[in-house]
Amino acid sequence: MRRRTVLKHGATATLVGLAGCTGGEGGQETTTDETTTDTGMRTTTEETTAETTTEESLSGTLKVATYSSFVDAPSSSPGAWLKNEFEKRHPDVTVEWKTPENELNYYVQRATQGVDVDADVYVGLNVDHLIRIDEKLGEKRLFAPMADQLSNYGHVKEGLKFDPKRRAIPYDTGYISLVYDENEIQQAPETFQDLLKDRYEGKLIVQNAKTAATGRAFLLWTVNTLGEDQYLDYWTKLEQNGIKILGSWSDAYTAYENGEAPMVVSYSTDQVYANRQDKDLSKHQVGFLNDQGYANPEGMAKFADTDNPELAAAFMDFLLSKQAQQKIAQLNVQFPATDWAPLSAEFQKYAKTPENPVTFTYEELQGNVDDWVDAWARQIAGGK
Incomplete structure (x- = not known):
């Protein structure tokens, strides 16, 4: 595996004169x-x-x-x-x-x-x-x-x-993150290793990395943070600690909202949705493991x-x-x-950004991602 990628907040491209401008703006915008x-x-x-x-x-x-x-x-x-x-x-x-x-x-x-x-x-x-x-x-x-x-x-x-x-x-x-109910999780996990503790046994729902984009992103997050030599051992310990693996984000989030577990892998914008639907925000807290979120x-x-x-x-x-x-x-x-x-004011208040966003580049994933996911599916997901 090539180097891991950490995203720097506020990194922007240098403005240059680009050829072939289409005039697609069609107007003037001010803020x-x-x-x-x-x-x-x-x-x-x-x-x-x-x-x-x-x-x-x-x-x-x-x-x-x-x-x-x-x-x-x-x-x-x-x-x-x-x-x-x-x-x-x-x-x-x-x-x-x-x-x-x-x-x-x-x-x-x-x-x-x-x-x-x-x-x-x-x-x-x-x-x-x-x-x-x-x-x-x-x-x-x-x-x-x-x-x-x-x-x-x-x-x-x-x-x-x-x-x-x-x-x-x-x-x-x-940004992929944890979403949890603070009424059930009084002390939220702060690291990947925290998730292995007895207090979180049977309390996390994740998505299948073979069938769900969020599940694959969470898997890649573990590879990025723990390394390709360690991620399967980590997932074995997660499985032993009672994680629930469901096929899609919709399946997982519905199970979470139905109280089947007090934590789910989702997005760090979860409170935006919850606020729009007048839901109890205490049941929609966002957690970033290792102060990270997978972009x-x-x-x-x-x-x-x-x-x-x-x-x-x-x-x-x-x-x-x-x-x-x-x-x-x-x-x-x-x-x-x-x-x-x-x-918007809504996003400023409710959407959460991780202190240290991480991701993999095309070059890092090329030739690796299918092997990582297939190995995970054989060892962890089984027939799920």
Whole structure:
């Protein structure tokens, strides 16, 4: 395993003049009373204001593929707002969302078969996806490099960029953490080793790393922190201490809310959800083991064979705009991927950031991640 990666708060890209600017902003955006917190995230005491003008040089239908909850989750999906706002800026453009049941695998399969993917942009990539795509397709290109065509790319935080070929562009990030009920857990675990103590026996729900993104991220967090030579021994001890492994985040979180265990692996934005639903925040406390959280940035990419490259670039640049970044954070309940999106008062109060975010790079995961997950599945998950 190569070196471990620790993300530095407030790391930002150097602003440079980028070639091929698309004019996707289509307007001017301003923010008032902006400050920078000790987490490196810019905040504001007033709402962001935007003056949106239309841009009539682009036209046509843009087909944007993504996972279904990005579009249709009740009250917390950015898809509708992004479509409406982009179409306001480009009156001759129609955004068409596509949410195939198998998500990204649907397009990987079509590319393998040599069939037209019939989409222009994919929203919702992570580094694991890219590695599997590159291993499966080899020299076939599913996505094309885009960074040099985006005028807002300079605002993407360096520590979140996960594609060395600059195809996938981060647009938000979440931090994997523990969520616990402080009525049942009076003394929260502070380290990974704490979880092995008798007081936490049978009290943690995790997700299957083979079937859930949160489960895989938590597994990778243990590899990152404990090392590839020690993580399986650690998981064996966790299993002996009665952890519950469920198939998906939804299954695990539902079990947690039903009181099957007082701790669950989830996201550090959990209190944002809980506050919106008027839930008891004492049952939605966030815990960072070893003062860490595993960063899991999401990215977007242009399909290599799109017939609308300029329109795709304009849409991706729009998602990196100040206004869209703030709205995506609010509606997708994740942190912005850029250095210029102000956090809302709600996020400042309820969303938690770890003191020491960690993650693995593409290079560190390539050739390793499948082996780590498969070894875990054989030894720990079994038939779960």
